[in-house]
Amino acid sequence: MTKKITPADKLTIWHDNQKMIEKARRDGVETVWDRFEQQTPGCKFCELGLTCKNCNMGPCRVSLKENGKMQRGVCGADGDVIVARNFGRFVAGGSAGHSDHGRDLIEALEAIVEGEAPDYPITDNGKLYRVAAELGIAVEGREAMDVARELVDACFADFGSRRKELGFVRRVPEVRRKIWRQHKVMPRGVDREIAEMMHRTHMGCDNDAVSTMLHSARTALADGWGGSMIGTELSDIIFGIPTPGPSQVNLGVIKADHVNILVHGHNPVVSEMVLAASRDPEMLAQAKAAGAAGINIGGLCCTGNELLSRKGIPMAGNHLATELAIVTGAVEAVVVDYQCIMPGMVQAAACYHTKFITTADKARFTGAIHISFDTATAAAQAREIIEMAIAAYGERDQSRVEIPVAPVDIVSGFSNEALLELLGGSLTPLLDAIKDGSIRGVTAIVGCNNPKFQQDSQNVVLAKELIKKDILVLATGCVTTAAGKAGLLSPEGSEMAGPGLQKICKALNIPPVLHFGSCVDNSRIIHLCGMIANALGVDISDLPVWGASPEWYSEKAVAIGVYCVASGIPVQIGTPPQITGSKLVTDIALHGMEELFGAAFLVEPDFVKAAEKMDERISSKRIALGLSA
Ligand code: XCC
Ligand code: SF4
Numbered sequence: 092m093t094k095k096i097t098p099a100d101k102l103t104i105w106h107d108n109q110k111m112i113e114k115a116r117r118d119g120v121e122t123v124w125d126r127f128e129q130q131t132p133g134c135k136f137c138e139l140g141l142t143c144k145n146c147n148m149g150p151c152r153v154s155l156k157e158n159g160k161m162q163r164g165v166c167g168a169d170g171d172v173i174v175a176r177n178f179g180r181f182v183a184g185g186s187a188g189h190s191d192h193g194r195d196l197i198e199a200l201e202a203i204v205e206g207e208a209p210d211y212p213i214t215d216n217g218k219l220y221r222v223a224a225e226l227g228i229a230v231e232g233r234e235a236m237d238v239a240r241e242l243v244d245a246c247f248a249d250f251g252s253r254r255k256e257l258g259f260v261r262r263v264p265e266v267r268r269k270i271w272r273q274h275k276v277m278p279r280g281v282d283r284e285i286a287e288m289m290h291r292t293h294m295g296c297d298n299d300a301v302s303t304m305l306h307s308a309r310t311a312l313a314d315g316w317g318g319s320m321i322g323t324e325l326s327d328i329i330f331g332i333p334t335p336g337p338s339q340v341n342l343g344v345i346k347a348d349h350v351n352i353l354v355h356g357h358n359p360v361v362s363e364m365v366l367a368a369s370r371d372p373e374m375l376a377q378a379k380a381a382g383a384a385g386i387n388i389g390g391l392c393c394t395g396n397e398l399l400s401r402k403g404i405p406m407a408g409n410h411l412a413t414e415l416a417i418v419t420g421a422v423e424a425v426v427v428d429y430q431c432i433m434p435g436m437v438q439a440a441a442c443y444h445t446k447f448i449t450t451a452d453k454a455r456f457t458g459a460i461h462i463s464f465d466t467a468t469a470a471a472q473a474r475e476i477i478e479m480a481i482a483a484y485g486e487r488d489q490s491r492v493e494i495p496v497a498p499v500d501i502v503s504g505f506s507n508e509a510l511l512e513l514l515g516g517s518l519t520p521l522l523d524a525i526k527d528g529s530i531r532g533v534t535a536i537v538g539c540n541n542p543k544f545q546q547d548s549q550n551v552v553l554a555k556e557l558i559k560k561d562i563l564v565l566a567t568g569c570v571t572t573a574a575g576k577a578g579l580l581s582p583e584g585s586e587m588a589g590p591g592l593q594k595i596c597k598a599l600n601i602p603p604v605l606h607f608g609s610c611v612d613n614s615r616i617i618h619l620c621g622m623i624a625n626a627l628g629v630d631i632s633d634l635p636v637w638g639a640s641p642e643w644y645s646e647k648a649v650a651i652g653v654y655c656v657a658s659g660i661p662v663q664i665g666t667p668p669q670i671t672g673s674k675l676v677t678d679i680a681l682h683g684m685e686e687l688f689g690a691a692f693l694v695e696p697d698f699v700k701a702a703e704k705m706d707e708r709i710s711s712k713r714i715a716l717g718l719s720a
Contacts, residue, residue, distance in 0.1 A: 097124070103411065103546035105576060107342040110495035111415035118491070120442045122414050123433060127542040139672025140174040146294040166294055174673035175300035175307075176292040178649075181668065182307045183288040185650030188430055189611050190250070190281045190318020191453075192358050196325035197246045199360050199466050203329070204240045208466035210364060213239065214331040218508075222324050226258045239328075246321050250281045257281070257317045259324075262621045266630045267659060271312070274687055276305055276657060278313035285310055304679050308657040308688070315654030320614035326397065330363055333400035333506040333608060335513075335601070339498035340575035342412065344405035345421050347494055349387035350378045350484045352477070353407055353416055355436075356428035357609065359397035361450045361464050361473075362390075365426055366398060368473035374481070381481050391416060392431050396571055396609035400504040409547070409569035410644070411540040414439045420491035424480035428464075429454035431539075431645060444486035446479050501580035503571070503606040507619050513599055518626050525623075525635070528561070528719050529591035532635035532709035535565045535607070535616045536574075537651060541644040541666065547573035549641035549665050549698050554579055556702030558603040561589035562637075562709065568610040569642075579604040613638075613651050617658050627716070632659030632689030635712040637705050639663040641698060652692065661690040661708065663701050 096116070099109035102124050115122050136142045136152040143164050144150040151164030153173060161170040168176075202208035213219060213235060220230045223242045230238050249257050257278050260268060271277040278284055288310045291297035297306065327333075345351050352369065354362035368374055369386040378386045389407040390398050398404035407416045410431060416422055417439045424446040425436060437458040440447040449456050450464035450472075460479070462472055514520045524530040534557050540546050550573040554564050558579070566574045578584045585596035588603040596603050607615055616638075617631075624631045638655040640648050642665055652662045670676045685691040695701035710720040 097128070101545060102542070104548050104551065105341070105546065107496040108408070108412050108415050108546060110493070111342065111418045114493055115415065115418045118418065118442060120414070120418055120439050121435065122439075123411055123435060124542055126435065138669060140177050140669035140676075141170055141672035143168065143173045143176065145176065145292060168298060171300040171673045171675045172298050172303070174670050174676045175303040176297075178668060178670050178676060179288050179292050179303045179307045179310070181646050182310050182650050182653055183285045185646035185648065186281070186310050186314035186318065187285050188647045189314045189322065189650065190285070192430070192611060193281075193318040193320075193322030193325070194250060195358055195360060196322050196329070197243055200239060200325050200329060201243045202466045204236055204243060208469070210470040211329060211466060213328060215328050218324070218332060219328045222328065225261070246325065249317050249321065252280050252283045254279055257313065259316045259320045262618055263316065263658070264621065264624045264630055267632075270688065271657075274305060276309040276312060278309055278317055281313045281317040284313040300673065300675050301679065304676060307653055311650045311653035312657050314650045315614055315617055315658065319611040320618070322611040323608070323614045326359055327506070330359055331401050332508045333504040334509045335502050335504050336403045338399055338403040338501055338503050339405040340501055340572050341496055341498050342407055342416060342419060343494060343496040343498035344389045344407050345416065345419050345494055346384070346387045347421055347492055348384040350381070350383045350385070350480050351387050351389065351422045352424045352426060352480045353389050353391050353422055354394045354398065354426050355391035355413060355432055356394040356454075357392070357397070357430045357611070358394065358428045358451075359401070360466065361426065361428045362394045362398055364469040364473035365476055366402060366404060368470060368477045371474065371477075374474060374477045377478065378481050378484070381484050383481070383484050386477065386480075391425075393568060393609035393611075394428060396568065396612070399571070400506070400606065400608045400612070403504065405498065406572050406575065409540055409572035411542065411546045412572070417443060417445050419494050420488065421494060423483040423487065424448055424476065426450065426476055427454070430647070432456070443491065444483050444488065446483050448476055448479065499576055499578065501575040501606070502582060502602055503575070503580060505565075505605040505607050507615050507622070510619075513601070518622060522623065522626060524595050526718055528713075529595050530563045531561045531591070531713065532637070533563045533565065534637040534639055534705065535567065535613065536570045536639045536641070537567045537610065537613055538640035538643040538648040539569050539645055541642045543666055544642045547576070547642070549696075550574070551577045551579075552698040553639060553641050553663075553702060554604055555587060556699060557705065558588040558592055560702065560706050561591040562706070563592060564604040565607045565616055566604050567607045567612050567616070571606050574604045574606070580606055610647060610651065613655075617655065617660070620658070620660060629716070630659055630689065633712065633716060634659075635709040635716070636660055637663060637709070639701070639705070641665040656684050656690045656692060657688050659688055659690050661693060663693045663695060663705060665694075665696045665698075667694045
């Protein structure tokens with residue numbers, strides 16, 4: 092029997108990626124789609140969340156018995172408990188990812204303060220003082236390094252067990268904090284909530300689905316208003332606040348005549364150094380001596396977003412395009428830190444001359460070259476990486492190079508500070524635009540790709556539908572690349588927006604979709620919601636806002652979704668998490684959270700319908716605020 096091969100245009104909406112899927116097939120490179128097909132159909136029990144491996148009396152899997160009753164695991168746990176426990180651990184995994192990344196930034200700042208990271212600057216002293224003051228640290232007349240030292244301590248303390256409430260929670264309107272205290276979901280310590288989730292989901296602990304779901308909210312809030320927010324704020328202090336500027340996206344940013352280095356993962360601590368080393372005249376001279384026109388750095392996923400937003404470094408692709416970037420045959424090195432790096436990239440790299448270089452001891456890949464990156468020796472290690480890439484350039488087989496498209500121009504790098512500056516220093520013009528209906532609402536479209544969907548079809552459709560309805564869209568994570576490729580990150584993209592949003596975009600010369608950074612930078616968006624709610628004297632759940640993650644795949648995306656909902660921001664998703672085996676847990680996600688937090692999840696895979704439902708809610712929130720629908 093011959094195997095049916097799905098045409099590439101069914102797998103992705105993008106021409107560049109279609110071309111590379113075809114090339115991968117010719118070159119014998121296995122991609123995420125091939126493996127997805129091998130894994131389909133998935134295990135039904137797992138899809139429903141009804142398997143448990145939390146102890147060695149199991150594993151157990153439960154289903155409805157003939158008498159209509161739910162079976163129980165060996166210990167007696169029913170389907171609701173099993174689903175809630177699995178979901179809780181999923182959220183804990185995502186929160187741990189973001190937050191451990193945040194911790195790495197605290198450690199980097201600590202090393203700077205201790206004089207042990209000579210290659211790293213503090214780029215934004217102003218933000219250092221502002222953030223420190225916000226956290227109650229005395230700043231008047233003090234040296235930056237003293238303030239930074241105290242900020243390091245304050246951030247570390249947020250990870251521990253001594254606090255009753257996290258530092259940045261003071262950015263949340265008091266009404267919301269009251270709700271959190273009342274439901275016992277106020278995040279106390281980042282590591283604490285994650286560890287407590289692991290404890291609660293051990294056999295014989297939290298055997299009540301509602302209780303476990305509430306702790307999921309607490310764990311996720313510790314991510315959003317804790318680990319992620321610390322990650323974002325300290326990254327800004329060290330590397331600078333993002334400001335809008337021109338850049339480019341798609342596989343066309345890879346240059347045939349350059350030494351191409353792609354940075355991938357999430358943490359800017361490594362990639363910023365690689366970028367700096369690539370601009371070192373000595374490195375450039377070496378590249379030229381090897382016959383290259385220069386050294387080109389491109390981004391993938393969120394490390395890409397970090398460099399894109401602060402340095403305007405172009406973005407080669409998002410999650411599902413990461414293997415395809417290697418298939419161009421023109422990538423000398425992929426330098427990764429952690430998260431969302433498909434292990435399959437190592438095999439893809441081995442099919443070409445591409446060096447796959449890992450840098451984090453906590454994210455090792457069998458078959459990769461490992462450079463244990465240390466802030467003390469960062470610049471030298473970054474140069475070592477560049478030299479490896481230059482050497483690999485000599486091994487490149489030009490006959491296998493195919494760069495399928497020309498890059499698309501974008502404007503990227505918005506942040507709350509940049510937005511305020513654009514608005515002349517205060518939120519008032521934005522509030523006025525919301526009040527008069529030019530901007531009817533705001534939606535953050537965030538997150539990933541997932542081979543369950545044609546790549547980026549949903550991300551792009553939803554963004555286009557929303558801007559048509561005068562809803563301003565903020566994009567982070569892998570949606571950035573999708574929006575960019577669709578022309579939505581350029582000021583000309585405002586032609587696709589409704590009349591009100593178009594008018595505002597033209598007046599400010601901004602795109603209808605604003606690139607707000609990486610996945611940890613969703614903390615910027617909840618902070619913005621907090622600022623708007625405070626300015627209007629209402630709760631976040633009163634605002635005409637949404638989150639959406641149409642093509643999400645990761646644990647982190649679920650953590651983001653849950654902290655948004657618990658913060659009062661409803662969230663649309665395209666596929667449900669593995670909870671549908673429990674009616675109770677599903678009801679909590681879709682309805683119960685609305686009662687508790689004034690926001691819930693909407694699972695709607697039809698994106699025109701999703702946009703309509705989102706629009707309806709925006710209208711009703713506007714009316715409740717006394718505004719026109
Ligand atoms: Fe990962 Fe952040 Fe998702 Fe992209 S968007 S696939 S999580 S890189 Ni966060
Ligand atoms: Fe089975 Fe209970 Fe052990 Fe889970 S904790 S594997 S349901 S016995």
